[in-house]
């Protein structure tokens with residue numbers, strides 16, 4: 293498999309001949325940790341976006357592509373909306389709203405256990421300016437009593453009417469298939485944009501970097517700041533069909549580099565081994581993974597790093 297796209301080429305028109313197909317974009321928008329990445333993975337049926345208990349793990353727009361009957365639904369997993377302070381945060385917010393503006397349907401995802409906090413109130417206010425059909429998704433229903441759910445749905449719809457309200461558990465999958473079918477029916481008629489077997493348009497090397505970053509965050513919990521990042525520097529296909537991948541983990545301080553390496557290199561070894569087996573699964577081939585850890589001060593002020601993550605560099 294090449295390093296082009298995860299599963300195919302966006303340029304071909306892959307719709308089955310002679311059938312009335314539908315195709316469109318669904319933006320998922322919501323507060324950090326509402327469960328957007330988990331939901332995209334559940335909707336698509338495979339892992340396309342990294343998930344973590346920490347907030348703001350999603351940085352770039354990662355799409356999942358689902359097929360439902362004659363519809364192809366392209367989900368845009370937007371970075372969580374929050375009050376931006378740092379430049380990187382502002383870039384993520386701009387990118388999130390950009391994704392919503394281009395979509396055919398905009399979904400507001402709410403963590404039903406948290407309900408309407410300041411963050412989702414602010415998003416709700418901003419959603420009023422969006423013209424596309426809006427859908428409310430109450431997620432994490434496995435953690436909430438039915439009565440509270442109904443109150444929450446009524447409360448939010450009273451503030452702003454939604455075309456549909458869904459109650460789902462992205463984690464258990466409850467309600468997800470029914471919602472996918474309804475969303476599929478809301479897509480405009482048109483040919484499919486992607487081949488039938490394609491689940492994401494994120495390049496494999498970017499997915500591979502996301503996987504390593506996920507392992508890094510899982511392993512190091514609170515010891516590592518969000519400013520750390522992973523880049524795939526080399527992706528070489530070997531004669532035997534395996535790939536040799538070199539990735540660099542960038543941190544901002546020497547002390548963080550030591551944490552990532554761990555005593556006797558043990559931490560980085562574990563991260564590497566977990567990441568390698570998962571990248572091999574996604575790439576569908578044997579993987580040789582080499583990880584390097586480098587200190588790069590103030591990378592979050594460097595425009596080139598933003599472009600690599602598919603984000604605009606915000607002015608000011």
Ligand SMILES: Nc1nc2c(ncn2[C@@H]2O[C@H](COP(=O)(O)OP(=O)(O)OP(=O)(O)O)[C@@H](O)[C@H]2O)c(=O)[nH]1
Pocket residue numbers: 322323324325326327328329330331342343344345346347348349350370371372373431432433434435460461462463464
């Ligand atoms: N119990 C329960 N937990 C869930 C559900 N959906 C997501 N989670 C958990 O909530 C946490 C956050 O999920 P993510 O999918 O990373 O959230 P996100 O909205 O993509 O987060 P950002 O990338 O920070 O914007 C993870 O620990 C998930 O396992 C659900 O339906 N039920």
